[in-house]
Amino acid sequence: MSTGQWVAACAADALQPEELLRFDHGGLTLVIARSPEGGYFAIDGHCSHEKVHLADGIVDGHIIECPKHFGTFDYRTGEARALPACIDLRSYEVKVESDTVFVKI
Amino acid sequence: MVIVGAGEAGTAAAIALREGGWRGRVVLIGNENMLPYERPPLSKAILTEVTDPGPKWLATPERLAELRIDYLQGRNVERIDRAAHTVTVSDGDQLAYERLLLTTGARPRKLSIPASAGSRIATLRTYADALAIRRIIGRGCKVVVIGGGFIGLEVAASAVSRGASVTVLEAGPRLLTRAVPAAMADLIKAKHERSGVRIQTSAIVERIDENEGRSKVVLADRRTHLADIVVVGVGAVPNVELAQAARLAIHNGIVVDETLTTSDPHIFAAGDSCSFPHRLYDERIRLEAWRNAQRQGAAAAANMLGANRPYEDVPWFWSDQYDETLQIAGRCRPEDVAVARSLGAKGQLFFYLTPRGRLVAACGFGSLGAIAKEIRWAEIMIGRRLAPNPEALADPTVNIKTLLV
Ligand SMILES: Cc1cc2nc3c(=O)[nH]c(=O)nc-3n(C[C@H](O)[C@H](O)[C@H](O)COP(=O)(O)OP(=O)(O)OC[C@H]3O[C@@H](n4cnc5c(N)ncnc54)[C@H](O)[C@@H]3O)c2cc1C
Numbered sequence: 014m015s016t017g018q019w020v021a022a023c024a025a026d027a028l029q030p031e032e033l034l035r036f037d038h039g040g041l042t043l044v045i046a047r048s049p050e051g052g053y054f055a056i057d058g059h060c061s062h063e064k065v066h067l068a069d070g071i072v073d074g075h076i077i078e079c080p081k082h083f084g085t086f087d088y089r090t091g092e093a094r095a096l097p098a099c100i101d102l103r104s105y106e107v108k109v110e111s112d113t114v115f116v117k118i
Numbered sequence: 119m120v121i122v123g124a125g126e127a128g129t130a131a132a133i134a135l136r137e138g139g140w141r142g143r144v145v146l147i148g149n150e151n152m153l154p155y156e157r158p159p160l161s162k163a164i165l166t167e168v169t170d171p172g173p174k175w176l177a178t179p180e181r182l183a184e185l186r187i188d189y190l191q192g193r194n195v196e197r198i199d200r201a202a203h204t205v206t207v208s209d210g211d212q213l214a215y216e217r218l219l220l221t222t223g224a225r226p227r228k229l230s231i232p233a234s235a236g237s238r239i240a241t242l243r244t245y246a247d248a249l250a251i252r253r254i255i256g257r258g259c260k261v262v263v264i265g266g267g268f269i270g271l272e273v274a275a276s277a278v279s280r281g282a283s284v285t286v287l288e289a290g291p292r293l294l295t296r297a298v299p300a301a302m303a304d305l306i307k308a309k310h311e312r313s314g315v316r317i318q319t320s321a322i323v324e325r326i327d328e329n330e331g332r333s334k335v336v337l338a339d340r341r342t343h344l345a346d347i348v349v350v351g352v353g354a355v356p357n358v359e360l361a362q363a364a365r366l367a368i369h370n371g372i373v374v375d376e377t378l379t380t381s382d383p384h385i386f387a388a389g390d391s392c393s394f395p396h397r398l399y400d401e402r403i404r405l406e407a408w409r410n411a412q413r414q415g416a417a418a419a420a421n422m423l424g425a426n427r428p429y430e431d432v433p434w435f436w437s438d439q440y441d442e443t444l445q446i447a448g449r450c451r452p453e454d455v456a457v458a459r460s461l462g463a464k465g466q467l468f469f470y471l472t473p474r475g476r477l478v479a480a481c482g483f484g485s486l487g488a489i490a491k492e493i494r495w496a497e498i499m500i501g502r503r504l505a506p507n508p509e510a511l512a513d514p515t516v517n518i519k520t521l522l523v
């Protein structure tokens with residue numbers, strides 16, 4: 014994923030560790046996660062099971078749990094980890110510069 | 119491994135047997151003439167969508183083949199021979215089992231009142247039931263729902279959204295008496311009334327007559343309601359007859375212990391058909407809930423393979439009413455103390471603590487985004503038997519996750 018454009022998503026301090034934020038850009042909706050170690054990650058915002066936003070789910074370590082049927086995803090890779098979620102989500106490159114989180118879209 | 123009943127619990131169990139490493143035969147027997155499907159959409163999307171979205175499958179033929187699950191479709195299991203370890207299927211075939219799982223589910227309770235043959239009375243459990251209701255509800259049609267429980271209310275919401283004129287008749291003094299506290303039931307009632315559903319509580323239906331092609335519902339107080347269709351949603355009864363005939367213990371469902379084993383160590387049960395002891399509550403419970411059926415099915419499968427693990431999931435239920443969602447985690451009793459947390463226009467939460475302060479239940483009504491996280495954290499607290507500070511629970515500025523320590 015070398016093409017794409019860096020887009021400012023949020024302030025770095027908008028998220029505490031193990032918190033999520035919804036970020037919409039153009040036709041896309043993403044979820045930004047901050048890991049317990051402090052790193053930032055971004056994956057597609059809608060669950061791959063039904064169209065439910067993962068930003069409303071809870072985080073445990075590196076796992077996001079969908080609020081609707083409790084499917085889970087690793088937010089570092091987008092990988093589906095527990096049923097009923099079985100389709101991986103796309104993940105996006107993220108960088109932090111001058112206290113701002115950027116996502117490559 | 120033989121599984122009787124190809125609903126939510128049975129299908130989850132069949133899949134879990136393979137995921138648990140079982141290499142032998144897995145036979146899933148279901149008496150409905152289609153692939154296993156999800157029931158919750160039957161009162162929701164399948165009624166509301168302008169074109170029928172079709173059943174939501176639990177497993178495709180490809181998935182069943184890939185997992186080498188032998189699915190016997192449209193076949194009823196007639197008999198269990200416990201001594202011989204066999205089941206007899208409707209076409210006379212006998213199948214041997216090493217371990218047997220009963221996931222026979224539940225069926226709608228019937229109204230014990232006189233109803234004339236010509237009247238159009240429906241219940242809702244299967245996809246075929248949903249199609250029969252779907253065909254009739256629509257603009258200008260009159261629907262009477264008997265029973266103000268979850269299924270009745272979801273049908274009411276779906277029918278009114280399709281332009282039908284809907285009346286809900288509830289025999290009790292309020293809606294959802296079995297399931298949610300009064301304060302929550304009032305919020306749900308208000309939502310229905312704002313949407314145009316008429317609700318009558320303490321409405322005892324005496325009989326249903328036929329009246330020029332329509333049904334006439336007659337109440338004990340002589341009031342009557344004409345309807346193009348009457349939908350009865352007055353609870354469900356567990357399908358225990360097969361287990362009963364095999365002399366397994368029955369008490370409000372097929373009796374199992376905490377590992378979901380019946381009174382026969384080779385036979386297990388899971389889902390709506392079983393009643394089980396729960397470590398968090400000092401009584402036997404039987405749930406009619408989607409997540410429980412799925413997880414209990416998977417847990418039973420693990421125990422069929424010898425895991426011997428108690429099933430300890432916190433009970434959890436959801437219902438969609440219009441664009442809002444209701445979620446309930448845990449179970450509460452009348453003596454529990456309610457703590458309310460208002461989320462303003464977005465929703466309302468209630469927490470229930472025992473007189474000694476342990477959190478035992480939480481429910482929320484509002485947008486999924488507003489309530490799901492809180493109910494999920496509350497569920498974790500319930501499972502850990504925590505006793506969070508009631509003032510903090512009531513304070514919407516306190517993040518519930520911080521009460522978990
Ligand atoms: C309309 C509707 C809406 C619902 N909405 C919600 C909701 O919003 N939220 C929620 O949490 N829950 C909901 N539920 C409840 C949820 O669907 C059930 O808890 C779940 O389906 C139970 O799964 P089960 O496998 O135990 O039983 P079932 O799904 O009923 O499956 C049992 C199957 O076994 C078959 N069977 C029985 N006896 C035999 C036999 N002798 N031989 C062969 N087959 C047999 C039955 O025909 C059936 O197909 C809803 C249920 C309905 C009906």
Ligand code: FES
Pocket residue numbers: 060061062063064065079080081082083084096097098
């Ligand atoms: S919508 Fe996410 S698991 Fe179903």
